[in-house]
Amino acid sequence: MNPTLEIFSQGEEIVTGQTVDTNAAWLAQQAVQMGFTVTRHTAVGDNLNDLIELLREIARRADCCICTGGLGPTSDDLTAEAVARAFGLTLEFDEIAFAQIKRFFDNRNRPMPESNRKQAMLPEGSERIDNEWGTAPGFSLKHGRCWFAFIPGVPFEMRHLFLEKIRPTLASCFSLQPGRLVTIRTVGIGESDIQQRIATIAIPAQVQLGFRAGIDDVQTKLLFPYGYSETAMALLVSSIIEQLGNAVFGIDGLSEAAGDLVAVIDRLMQAGKHTLTVIETASQGLLAAKCIGMPWLLGTLFDRSLDRLAQRFAVPAHHDDLMATAKEIADAMKKSGGGDFALVQLYTGDDDTFHDKDQPIVLYNVLLTEDGFYQSTQTVAGPIKRKQNQAALLALDLLRRYLQHKEI
CATH class of the missing domain: 3.90.950.20 (CinA-like)
Incomplete structure (x- = not known):
């Protein structure tokens, strides 16, 4: 069974709808491709007690959690404090993190505000995740069964840190057996029509079937488990394509990606x-x-x-x-x-x-x-x-x- 992973997004701007949480969608795709089973996406505003409670819940039920946001220098950035309180830790000043933050400002010929010192306060026992693209260092730690990674919510910084720092660690810490996602892309036909056309095709129980209606196409998604027969996979995909006919313009996941129309x-x-x-x-x-x-x-x-x-x-x-x-x-x-x-x-x-x-x-x-x-x-x-x-x-x-x- 694949390890479970939760995505935890922190910030009032997310729960109030001022910011669309594209981070969670991107991280989920990355995690599924690696072989995790993503079980939940959760967003919490700038409330310390809510953050503490959620962290404790995740530590009991998930194998891994990626948390974004709340690492900035202002009073509403509460992630490090919430982690410390949730798991009975103290916040400790990290000299290397502080030097990196100060260098960020020095390189831009700008004075560092005193509030940025807060970003160098990390929970005891955590491992710093260096951030070369912004002022907020991330950090990771394990509590109970769950390995946590906390990274900035700025999408550019988040993606760099995940790809270059977190993903290699996940690959070494977890036994992952990634499945294969095959996406059949169509245009000119709706989800209900697709489902009706392929209703007679027997989808094996271990294959997850899903649909996604986008602005420019409708995608029929098949998630095959690790080790699934390539021959059986190709046969099933071929059967679906035959039923959908010329509405199919591309297939992602069997070889190189087709892309959009x-x-x-x-x-x-x-x-x-x-x-x-x-x-x-x-x-x-x-x-x-x-x-x-x-x-x-x-x-x-x-x-x-x-x-x-x-x-x-x-x-x-x-x-x-x-x-x-x-x-x-x-x-x-x-x-x-x-x-x-x-x-x-x-x-x-x-x-x-x-x-x-x-x-x-x-x-x-x-x-x-x-x-x-x-x-x-x-x-x-x-x-x-x-x-x-x-x-x-x-x-x-x-x-x-x-x-x-x-x-x-």
């Missing part, structure tokens, strides 16, 4: 040495923003007006047949020297419909390549930002499906 398209476009021009309507420039810096994107044009677009490319505006108009615009754009591929996006509805979260719009996407026209039609609803984002993703996904499968 744009990363997948970028590799395919550069491998084929293709170029692209785009007409945006519903996505309102977001498609171009998602592809910023991509060498294959020669240009994009945004205009909500079908009549203006038709006039610009000297084609008729078929308001009753947007797909036909999109094809004519794409053809005219490609003939004008606008790249190997032309991608045109049109949609039904006026501005009031587009802004009304209760009114759907219908997207018409056309991709013109050397092989001919490819097209897709989707209905999108929700707030304006969702419509805009979905419009960008679905247009890009038409390009991705062609590049990966040469079919839609």
Whole structure:
């Protein structure tokens, strides 16, 4: 059985929602990859008694705890004092820690405030964790069954300290058997549809199945235990992909990471040495923003007006047949020297419909390549930002499906 690990975030700004606790999410991913079973994320504000009580609870139930925050120089930074009181320790002045803090200020030609002396007070018996990226040293200690590491809450400092100081210690102190997380990434299909499609597939009891709906994709996650058969793993993943079909654009965890939708398209476009021009309507420039810096994107044009677009490319505006108009615009754009591929996006509805979260719009996407026209039609609803984002993703996904499968 894998050792258990808890993540403990300290700070009033976290429990009141002023700061999003990205540290806990990042640390959890790191811990799971190492082979820990992450059992809890807990956040506590700047209350000494609450901190003391939680530390004692964690010491009784967890094998390891990573605590972030509360190591600063001000009166609301209570972590070191809470640790000392929770475990019956005294705070001792660490000369080396103090010298490092003073050097931090000296190197910046700034006087060190007297309050920073507090950061050199560490619980007796703890091991200092040197911090070359800020003023707050971390520290570690073991109490009962639990090994604790206390590090600053500043994300940049926290990540450096974990990767360079804490992770090597964890690897040597614990017997870890990391599982394998395989993530199947899809676009254009929802969580409930995915679950329904794969319902007939028998997921072994030792394999954890989960779903994550993000802004730009939906991820089907399979966590395989240590030592799971590579053949059985590949077979299960293959069965799921077969049920999800062309909605799958990438798989992370079997070999190299696929990345997001744009990363997948970028590799395919550069491998084929293709170029692209785009007409945006519903996505309102977001498609171009998602592809910023991509060498294959020669240009994009945004205009909500079908009549203006038709006039610009000297084609008729078929308001009753947007797909036909999109094809004519794409053809005219490609003939004008606008790249190997032309991608045109049109949609039904006026501005009031587009802004009304209760009114759907219908997207018409056309991709013109050397092989001919490819097209897709989707209905999108929700707030304006969702419509805009979905419009960008679905247009890009038409390009991705062609590049990966040469079919839609």
